Amino acid sequence: MMVPAALLLLGALTAVVAPRLLARADWPDREPVVALWVWQCVVAAVLVCCVLSMTLSAAGAWEAVRGHVFAPAPHSVVNAYALGPGGGWAAATAVTLACGGLWSGAMLVREILRARAHRRRSRKELLVRAPLLPGEEPGSDRLVIIEGERPDAWWLPGAAPQLALTTAALRRLRGKQLDAVLAHEQGHAQARHDWLLHCSDALANGFPQVPVFAAFRDEMHRLVELAADDMASRRFGRLTTALALVGLNEDRGLFGPCPTPQAHVPQRVNRLLTPPDRLRPVHRLRLTAVAALVPVVPVLVACVPGLRALG
Numbered sequence: 001m002m003v004p005a006a007l008l009l010l011g012a013l014t015a016v017v018a019p020r021l022l023a024r025a026d027w028p029d030r031e032p033v034v035a036l037w038v039w040q041c042v043v044a045a046v047l048v049c050c051v052l053s054m055t056l057s058a059a060g061a062w063e064a065v066r067g068h069v070f071a072p073a074p075h076s077v078v079n080a081y082a083l084g085p086g087g088g089w090a091a092a093t094a095v096t097l098a099c100g101g102l103w104s105g106a107m108l109v110r111e112i113l114r115a116r117a118h119r120r121r122s123r124k125e126l127l128v129r130a131p132l133l134p135g136e137e138p139g140s141d142r143l144v145i146i147e148g149e150r151p152d153a154w155w156l157p158g159a160a161p162q163l164a165l166t167t168a169a170l171r172r173l174r175g176k177q178l179d180a181v182l183a184h185e186q187g188h189a190q191a192r193h194d195w196l197l198h199c200s201d202a203l204a205n206g207f208p209q210v211p212v213f214a215a216f217r218d219e220m221h222r223l224v225e226l227a228a229d230d231m232a233s234r235r236f237g238r239l240t241t242a243l244a245l246v247g248l249n250e251d252r253g254l255f256g257p258c259p260t261p262q263a264h265v266p267q268r269v270n271r272l273l274t275p276p277d278r279l280r281p282v283h284r285l286r287l288t289a290v291a292a293l294v295p296v297v298p299v300l301v302a303c304v305p306g307l308r309a310l311g
Contacts, residue, residue: 003081003305004053004060004093007298011049014294015212018042022219027287029271031279032226034287035219036196041291043203043216049298054097056302059083061091073306080309100207107206111198122156126164143182145170151248155185157194169248177244180236184244187231193224222264229268242272 019042022028028035059066060083070078126144148166151173156162163185173181188194197220203210204217233241249265279287 003302004057004090006301007049007053007056008093010298010301011046011053014042014049015046015210018045018294019212019215023215027279028219028223029226030277031284031287032223032230034279034284034291036223036227037288038291039216039219039223040196041294043212045295045298046212048295050097050100052298052302054094054101056081056083057090057097058094061094074309076309077306080305103206104203107202108199111202111205115194115198119156122164123162126156126162150251153181153185153248155188157189161189172247173244176236176240177247180232180241180244181248183232183235184228184241187228188224190231191224191227193228196220196224225264225268226271229272233272238272238276242269245269245272 022035022038022042028038055065055069059069059081066078066083070081070083126146142162144162144164146164146166148168150166151169151171152164152166153169154164156164163182165181169181170178200213200217200220203213207213229241229245232244245265246269278284
């Protein structure tokens with residue numbers, strides 16, 4: 001019954017070490033898409049450790065679960081895991097981890113319901129501010145122009161996604177700057193960044209005492225913006241995208257000496273105005289491959305006793 005404990009230890013070690021290594025690295029800002037993938041693999045590895053530990057603990061605590069988990073396995077494999085009566089700690093571990101999984105699912109459902117409710121309110125506000133013309137159907141236009149004194153643009157995901165743009169943004173943005181804003185928001189929609197944010201928010205809100213989930217949420221919110229900036233800059237240039245960011249946010253006091261809750265916007269502008277320093281393709285491929293192997297490590301740890309028994 002050492003394997004469930006080893007999996008929990010591996011999950012805790014991954015949750016502590018991986019965020020620190022990523023925080024010290026300088027490449028996530030240069031390669032936000034790769035960094036998004038690495039973060040997802042790290043969190044997936046932690047969750048896989050918990051799921052496998054729960055499964056093996058339940059198999060050790062209850063004979064019925066053991067019969068389902070090891071149904072096709074020979075007796076030598078079952079004996080290799082030493083799944084005899086291990087006291088109440090196996091059942092307590094399995095129940096605790098199962099409750100954590102159910103809580104995570106509940107938090108994800110809550111985040112999705114909140115997002116849908118927010119989208120419904122936003123669409124109702126759009127209909128009030130930009131009423132439909134005779135013969136026009138709701139959601140038929142992907143771009144909606146509304147009256148507004150503050151330059152702003154935002155994407156409404158859903159079955160009929162729409163991009164809302166204020167008239168002040170139309171007056172402020174010039175030439176390709178407007179195209180860069182549209183490309184930025186479309187980048188969010190094409191990469192389905194909303195699902196990443198839902199999952200990260202669910203884990204962070206469901207387990208606020210777990211630092212890795214809070215770091216995962218913060219990095220997801222930051223990296224998706226950098227990734228969308230890169231998608232826009234590849235089409236319309238880094239300077240054009242930076243000027244578009246400044247045009248949308250210069251009236252909000254984000255570029256003054258005092259820090260603001262949206263201090264990441266000036267950092268994004270400075271990043272776009274700095275010459276790109278991307279990693280080499282071989283380096284990006286290596287990082288992607290290594291990250292993909294991280295969730296596989298818990299599976300290998302869980303399979304070691306069985307593989308040794310099959311020798």
